[in-house]
Amino acid sequence: MAIVKRSLNRLFGSLLKVAGFITIVCAIWITILTGGYLIVLGMMMLFIGVFLYLIDFIINLVNKKYYKISQISLFILYLLALGWYYMDWQSHTNITFQTNSRCSAIVFGIEGYPELPKTFFWTKNINLPLNNILITSTKASDMPRWVRYKYSNGAVLTYNTVDWNPNFTYKCIVNRKVIKAWVFTLNKSSDVSIQKKITDLSNQVNVGKVNTIYTNPDNLLVKGQDGSYITLQGEGLSFLPDAVANLNINTIYLAENKFTTIPPQLYKIKSLQHIILNVNPIIELPADLHRLKKLKSLSVGSTLIKEINVDLSKLESLEDFDISSNKLTKFPEQIKNIPHLKWLSLESNEFTDLSFIDGKLRKLETLQVYTNKLKDISHIKYLTNLKELLIFDNQIDSIPDEIAALSNLEKLEIWDNPIKYISPKIRKLTKLKELRIDDNQLSKTDKLHLAQWLPKCKIHFQTRD
Incomplete structure (x- = not known):
């Protein structure tokens, strides 16, 4: 005890x-x-x-x-x-939204603007203005870590109805200046209206009317072997600042953003040759696309484009076109009017055949049409200048006689297809350097014949589980 x-x-x-x-x-x-x-x-x-x-x-x-x-x-x-x-x-910020607000923002670190109210007894009270954007010289790092919401009429908002992005960053692009903000979208609304106001603010920063205390440690403008380029992938952007029009670049990466069309500033960049706009909610191509005189490649894969209703025949410099992963079942015929098209990406759509191919596409040198629902590929006979054909991951069960027409073909990837028959006319592909094919349905004799028909070609046999 x-x-x-x-x-x-x-x-x-x-x-x-x-x-x-x-x-x-x-x-x-x-x-x-x-x-x-x-x-x-x-x-x-x-x-x-x-x-x-x-x-x-x-x-x-x-x-x-x-x-x-x-x-x-x-x-x-x-x-x-x-x-x-x-x-x-437990210190927090009480944010009061206007009753009709759907999207609001607090922009931090803008010199000359008023500071936010001081924190009193671990609480900071902020009333957002009628235009739903509050600009302040206060630093974002000075804010309490938690937030609570309500409407100006006193109604309390739950966390489920407010999407708060405390790390919104808008790069002024032409310099290292950065605008930082808290962006609030209510009831799953769009932040486009707020982005437009922040873009207007960045335009003022770029012409020296206002200044932000935040800077980007990296220079967005990168010089490559083929010219200068800018990467703005995954930035959540809906708009570009006006000063982008004055850049001397040949490539701009705008994938994984919120653009609904080609940003108008790009039309003024005389040196621009490559635009990558994959994974954006673009519904259609603009009618004035022909203004991009030097455009060599355009990527609009994983967008909402289902058809093309604009004239592409004036895009004299365009050689590469990517419209992959758009769930297309019908080929946009306007693509055939691109006068010097050499590279076409149609992969990850829902085509069941290649009946859309005709002589208008004869200048193609590369065709990517893998991961579709293709069964018949006989229409490839029109692509006499083709050098690369990537047609794997489909439902093709034979390589037909028409393959012989591709006399310039150097690379053929047709794996992940239930190939049971290969036409002996494949021996006419004397320039073929590489062939990748599944051997699940092929006999030893088939593989032996293939090696004899294509003695200079490196054949990769793959066994599919």
Whole structure:
């Protein structure tokens, strides 16, 4: 019994010991409960708990006369510090939206604009203006970590109805200036209206009317062997600043954004040759596309384009066209009017045959039409200048006689197809350097014949599981 009493006294014999024990237990509980996610916080709490035991030991050792007073004083200080830390951790911003608001923003770090209200008792209150965009010189890093929302009429908004992007960054592009903002979209609305206002603000930054304290450490303009280019992939952009029109670049990467058409600034870049707009909600190509006189390649794959109703015959420089992954079932006939088209990507659509191919596409040198639903490929006979044919991942069961017409073919990838028959006329492909094909349905004799017919070709046989 005496041993138990002494043990309990060592653990709970003073206020500091009780506080230390509870802190240690909480540290272990938090670490286990979060699966180690908050292990750093747990380790800090564990250290504080052990430190409280150490302080208790030192006080008892050097100052027994004032032991109890010291215990009570330090315990109260510990509770106050704990309360202060908790309140600081819970500090938040109360954001009041206009009642009719669907998208709003707070733009930070713009010199000359008013600072936001000071945080009072761990709470900062912000009322967004009627135009739904608040511009301030306050830094984003000075804001409390949590936010709460309500409408100006007092109605409280739940977190499920507000999509908060605290890391919205808009690059001014022509320089290293950056605009940082908190963007709020309510009830799954679009942020296009706010993006337009932030773009207008970036235009003012670019002409020196206003200044932002934020900069981008990297220069967006990169010089390559074929000329300068800019990469703005995955930036969530709907608009470009006006100053982009003054850039001397030959390539711009705008994939994975929110553009609904080709940005108008691009028409003014006289040196522009390559535009990559994959994965954007573009519905149709603009009627004035012909203004891009030097355009050599255009990529609009994974967009919403289902048909093309604009004249492409005036795109004299266009050689490469990508309209992949658009769920196309019908070939856009306007593509045939591109006068010097050499490279065409139609992969990951829903074509069942190649009946759309005719003599108008005879200048093609590369055709990518893999991952469709093709069964018959006899219409390839019109592509007499073709050098590369990527037609894998379809439902093709034979290589027909028409393959002989592709006398310039150098690469053929037709794997991941249930090929059962290969026409002997494939031997006429004397320029073929590489063939990739599945051998699941081919006999040893078939493979032997193929090697004899194409003695100079490197044949890759693949076995499909």
